[in-house]
Amino acid sequence: MRKLVFAIFVLVGFSSAAQAGECVKISSIKDWRYARRDVVQVQVSSKKIYELTTFGCASLRWAERIEFKTWPEGASKVCRGDDILVMANFGRRITERCPIHEIERIK
Numbered sequence: 001m002r003k004l005v006f007a008i009f010v011l012v013g014f015s016s017a018a019q020a021g022e023c024v025k026i027s028s029i030k031d032w033r034y035a036r037r038d039v040v041q042v043q044v045s046s047k048k049i050y051e052l053t054t055f056g057c058a059s060l061r062w063a064e065r066i067e068f069k070t071w072p073e074g075a076s077k078v079c080r081g082d083d084i085l086v087m088a089n090f091g092r093r094i095t096e097r098c099p100i101h102e103i104e105r106i107k
Contacts, residue, residue, distance in 0.1 A: 022103040023079040024050050026068055034060055038098075040084060041106070049107040052084065057098035059086045069097070079103065 024042060031043040038054045054060070069083040080103055086096040 021080050022050065022105060023077040024052075024103060025077050026070075027076065032066060034063065037061075040066070047107065048105065051102075051104050051106050052078070052100050053102040053104075054084060054098035055101050057084065057086065057096055059096040060084070060098065063087075064089050 024044060028044045029042045030045065033041050035041045035051060038057055038060070040052045040054070040060060042050050042052060044050065060066075063086045065087040067085045067087055068078045069085055070078055071082055075082075078100070080100055082100050084098040084100060085094050086098065087093065088095050
């Protein structure tokens with residue numbers, strides 16, 4: 001019972017969190033780079049850069065490819081509560097799922 005209640009709390013928390021704060025339109029992302037532990041920077045244009053902070057994502061440092069998992073599925077923007085998926089270099093295998101807990105425009 002404890003696991004079920006926790007799972008419901010997490011799902012409700014993520015869906016409501018995705019409504020607040022900054023979001024980034026996925027189709028406008030031009031480039032990304034590892035910034036520091038648990039942080040990825042995405043470049044939207046020559047003038048806009050956002051930092052996406054995760055809940056601990058060890059494999060981001062060595063990632064060569066990332067994708068985004070949005071809630072609801074297929075949304076056009078990545079927001080707080082969505083996931084960064086660290087992908088295997090060759091293929092479609094997900095090596096780590098990293099929940100985004102903060103998105104901040106830095107430039």
